[in-house]
Amino acid sequence: MKQAGYEDFHYSSTDGLKLYARIYGERNPSALPAICLAGLTRNAADFHDLALYLARHPKTPRQVVAFDYRGRGRSAYDRDWQNYNVVIESGDILAGLAAMGIEHGGFIGTSRGGLIIHVLAAMRPAVLKAVVFNDIGPVVEGAALAQIRAYLERAPKPRTFAEAVEISRAAQKDNFPALTDADWERMARAFYREENGTLVADFDPALLNTMSSIDLNKPLPQMWPQFEGLRGIPVLAIRGENSKLLSAETLEEMARRHPAMETITVEGQGHAPLLETGDLPERIARFLEKAERS
Known part of the structure; x- marks a missing residue:
């Protein structure tokens, strides 16, 4: 898929599942590779435009790797759905990086991708040299998770991409008034x-x-100990202005516990902001450059 701006990379998990990632750009010894981790049901395609921007940046081009977790995109499906959990998926990411010869990088995690980053902070902190959280933190709001679950379980099945666009817009337009047709x-x-x-x-x-399988009548586990393991690492936290999954209060507490953390609130977007929109690509590029200097 070189013509699309990336190369296909296939590798095996430790339990033998065939997994997939996209690799954009060439390795730059003076720039951290950017490792992109998508949301629960999303895949590497979500990062395509951001990845192209970072890989072709005029000042600091960097290699970008975007993963498809097991059961998503072009990665194989697991026969046991209970293996779709952040601990196993974190191990899959580490296996992929090892297969590529990447020892560390700047990690960009949207939603579930950010939870995986928290797990990596406990499992292999040395792999994290900079972190961008996209609308995710140590506390996930149960009410928002319930809304996501209801939408995924009941969403109409579109027949065409035009229908798919309209279904998505109808369900989320109130939280994303800033989005264009494109x-x-x-x-x-x-x-x-x-x-x-x-x-x-x-x-x-x-x-x-x-x-x-999640009992939303009980408090959801929080990941503050894992987050506090990032205190020595540059962190940028992005929150959608209309997000219900990452509350403003949780973002404030993250900033209190990590005083050097940078934050961005994206106007007119909810969970989760599209990282290729507005000035987000350049702000992420500048954050990664600053992390490299530090």
Whole structure:
């Protein structure tokens, strides 16, 4: 897929599953590779435009790796849905980096990707040289998770990409008034794939079992100890102005516990902001450059 701006990379997990990642750009000894980790049901395509921007940056081009977790995108589906968990997925990311010969990098995690970063902070902190959290923190709001679960379980099945765009827009327009028509289309095309002439969501349907198994009547686990393990690492936290998953209060507490942390609030977007929109690509590029200097 070199013509699309990236190379396909296939590797095996420790339990033998065939997994996939995209690699953008060339290794630059003076720049950290950027490691992109998507949300629960999303995949590497979400980072395509951001990855191209970072890989082709006129001042500091860097290699960018965007992963498809097991059961998403072009990675194989797991026969046991209980293996769709952040600990196993964190191990998959480490296996992929080892196969690529990457020892460390700047990690960009959207939603579940940010939870994986928290796990990596406990499992292998040396791999993290800079962190960008996209609308995620140590506390996940249960009410927002319930809304996401309900949407995934009940979402209509579109027949065309035009229908997919309209379904997504109808469900999320109030939280994302800043998005353009092109933004909505790009989001939908990253979420669905064509299969036998129809559109299907690009993830294993069994992944929804992981959501159904969560008891939202009980407090969700918090990851403050793992977050505090990042205090010596440059961190940028991005929050959608209308996000219900990452509360403003949690963002404030993150800043209190990590005084050097930088924050961005994205106007007119909810969970999770599209990182290729507005000035976010350049602000992320500048953050990574600053992290390298420090």
